[in-house]
Each structure stands twice: as structure tokens, then as C-alpha cells.
Amino acid sequence: xxxxxxxxxxxxxxxxxxxxxxxxxxxxxxxxxxxxxxxxxxxxxxxxxxxxxxxxxxxxxxxxxxxxxxxxxxxxxxxxxxxxxxxxxxxxxxxxxxxxxxxxxxxxxxxxxxxxxxxxxxxxxxxxxxxxxxxxxxxxxxxxxxxxxxxxxxxxxxxxxxxxxxxxxxxxxxxxxxxxxxxxxxxxxxxxxxxxxxxxxxxxxxxxxxxxxxxxxxxxxxxxxxxxxxxxxxxxxxxxxxxxxxxxxxxxxxxxxxxxxxxxxxxxxxxxxxxxxxxxxxxxxxxxxxxxxxxxxxxxxxxxxxxxxxxxxxxxxxxxxxxxxx
Ligand code: PBG
Numbered sequence: 001x002x003x004x005x006x007x008x009x010x011x012x013x014x015x016x017x018x019x020x021x022x023x024x025x026x027x028x029x030x031x032x033x034x035x036x037x038x039x040x041x042x043x044x045x046x047x048x049x050x051x052x053x054x055x056x057x058x059x060x061x062x063x064x065x066x067x068x069x070x071x072x073x074x075x076x077x078x079x080x081x082x083x084x085x086x087x088x089x090x091x092x093x094x095x096x097x098x099x100x101x102x103x104x105x106x107x108x109x110x111x112x113x114x115x116x117x118x119x120x121x122x123x124x125x126x127x128x129x130x131x132x133x134x135x136x137x138x139x140x141x142x143x144x145x146x147x148x149x150x151x152x153x154x155x156x157x158x159x160x161x162x163x164x165x166x167x168x169x170x171x172x173x174x175x176x177x178x179x180x181x182x183x184x185x186x187x188x189x190x191x192x193x194x195x196x197x198x199x200x201x202x203x204x205x206x207x208x209x210x211x212x213x214x215x216x217x218x219x220x221x222x223x224x225x226x227x228x229x230x231x232x233x234x235x236x237x238x239x240x241x242x243x244x245x246x247x248x249x250x251x252x253x254x255x256x257x258x259x260x261x262x263x264x265x266x267x268x269x270x271x272x273x274x275x276x277x278x279x280x281x282x283x284x285x286x287x288x289x290x291x292x293x294x295x296x297x298x299x300x301x302x303x304x305x306x307x308x309x310x311x312x313x314x315x316x317x318x319x320x321x322x323x324x325x326x
Contacts (some may be wrong), residue, residue, distance in 0.1 A: 029307065038056055041057050046200070061256055064314060115157040145173060155158060166218060196219070244266075269309045
């Protein structure tokens with residue numbers, strides 16, 4: 001036998017030496033939920049070990065990330081007041097804007113703050129845009145989203161991440177930011193976002209479930225891959241600096257296809273339902289939580305993701321520190 005693949009599996013040193021996928025905590029992004037109010041730190045029931053923080057206590061969530069070795073955060077806002085148009089989203093004194101200012105004041109540039117740009121947490125009907133009857137109107141929504149992105153950038157966001165899935169929003173956001181001198185704010189577009197059942201725990205966490213219907217007229221049909229390449233290319237052309245494929249685990253083929261096609265960094269979003277499945281199965285004693293977390297995270301990088309957005313960011317950073325992955 002000339003070739004014995006087991007020769008390279010003989011011990012931990014040799015296995016780590018010949019690994020094909022390297023993982024670093026510098027590639028991790030931790031989502032955080034900012035809830036309007038004061039003195040709030042409440043665990044989110046659907047997402048164990050994730051919390052709602054009011055702007056005045058958001059620093060605690062950031063601190064916990066930093067301690068574990070995570071310095072990039074994706075912020076979601078939960079406003080007190082919702083209305084038909086989601087107007088709190090672009091209020092300069094809105095919940096995200098307050099959170100950005102508080103954290104920036106405390107941590108300066110040692111943290112990297114990305115904001116989710118969408119209307120679903122802010123609209124009374126829970127859809128990601130303005131309604132025209134029961135239709136989510138594209139072009140008027142895009143105008144509002146550009147306002148939201150600008151407002152976040154002016155309040156201190158380092159990067160904006162539109163997750164609404166309207167057509168043309170990257171272009172509109174880029175020109176709005178540029179027109180106001182925010183030329184250095186990158187756009188990380190949720191270019192490839194499927195109408196998935198795996199967002200359930202998040203919608204509970206963000207209070208953003210649609211009040212009627214579903215999101216299938218704007219989020220993608222999960223039977224499609226060519227369409228993913230189409231929208232990814234379109235966003236890159238429109239000026240997206242990075243893009244997201246979401247969800248991640250059922251879409252490793254899409255991560256692979258998109259990342260080999262585009263020349264911008266690709267982030268995989270390991271979504272709330274994927275997090276919850278591992279947590280729930282581990283609670284039932286069916287799988288080893290730590291092992292499943294490590295294995296699934298590496299699979300997303302192996303598929304071609306450059307960046308991973310995950311609710312396990314802190315735990316993964318610790319696993320990397322310990323040398324269990326990476
Ligand atoms: C907002 C948004 C959602 C998620 C991220 N941004 C929910 C949705 O589209 O319904 C999902 C994140 C997750 O499930 O972890 N549009």
C-alpha cells in the first residue's frame with residue numbers, strides 16, 4: 001500500500017498540521033439585541049444565553065464578547081413604539097442610535113459595530129417595508145432604508161447591513177451615505193437571504209414576526225441557486241462591500257457557489273433556528289452541544305465563508321483559544 005490516508009490522522013499534532021480549514025476568532029461576528037428602555041438585561045427565552053440589553057447596559061454584552069475574544073458585533077433594535085412605516089428606525093434618538101452612542105463612548109474604536117438595517121422590528125405589521133395594501137412596496141421602502149442606514153452611520157455605526165431584501169437598496173444606501181460624506185461606511189448586504197423556517201427564535205427575540213402572510217414576495221425561494229448568483233452579482237455591482245448568505249447550515253452549497261463566484265468577502269449567517277436546534281438537541285441529551293457547535297461552525301468556513309455571524313460567537317472564540325478548532 002503506497003497511500004495510507006490514515007498516516008496523516010495518527011495524532012493531534014499531525015492532524016492540526018495538515019488541517020485544510022483554519023478558523024480565527026477575528027472572523028466572528030456576535031449579534032446583540034438592543035431594547036429600548038433603561039436597566040434591561042433579560043435573557044431571550046427562545047435563545048438561551050442571548051440577552052435583550054437596553055442602550056445603557058449594552059456595554060455588558062460588548063464586554064462579554066471582548067472577554068471571549070470577539071470584537072465585532074451586529075446590532076438589532078427593538079423600539080418601544082412601532083407604526084405603519086417603522087419611523088423609529090431612522091429616528092436619531094432611536095434605540096439603535098442610542099446604543100451606538102453609548103457603546104462608542106465607552107469603547108471607542110476597539111469595537112466594530114455593524115447595524116442591521118431593516119424595518120420589520122419597527123413596523124406595526126411586522127413586514128420589512130412599507131405596505132401598499134398587502135403588498136410590500138419596493139421603491140418607497142428603499143428610500144426609507146437609505147434614511148435608516150444614514151442615521152445609523154451618523155450615530156456611529158462602522159458598517160451597515162441591509163436585511164430587508166428589497167431590490168435596489170444597496171445602490172440607494174450607497175448614494176445616500178456618499179451624499180452625506182459617509183464614504184467610509186461599508187455595506188454588508190444580506191444579498192442571499194432565503195424565506196426560511198429557521199428564523200423562528202429570532203422573530204420572537206426581535207418581536208418581528210409578520211402580522212399577516214409571509215416574506216416570500218421578498219425573501220428568496222430555497223429551491224434556487226442561480227438566483228443567488230444573480231442577486232449576489234447585482235449587489236456587488238451596486239457597491240456592496242461584503243455579502244451574506246443566510247441561513248448557513250442548509251445552504252452550504254450556496255455559500256460555496258457564491259463565494260467562488262464573487263470577489264468580495266462572504267459572511268455566513270448561522271441563524272437563530274440553527275442555534276436553537278443544537279441547544280434543544282443537547283438539552284434532550286441527544287447530541288454533544290460543544291462538539292456540534294464546533295463541527296457546524298467549521299463546516300461553514302469549509303464551504304467558503306470568510307466570516308461567520310453566529311450566536312455561538314463567544315463560545316467559538318473560546319474553543320479557538322483552547323485549540324479545539326482552528
Ligand atoms: C430582519 C432579520 C431577520 C433575521 C435577521 N434580520 C428575520 C427575518 O428576516 O424574518 C434573522 C436572524 C436569525 O434568525 O438569526 N429582517
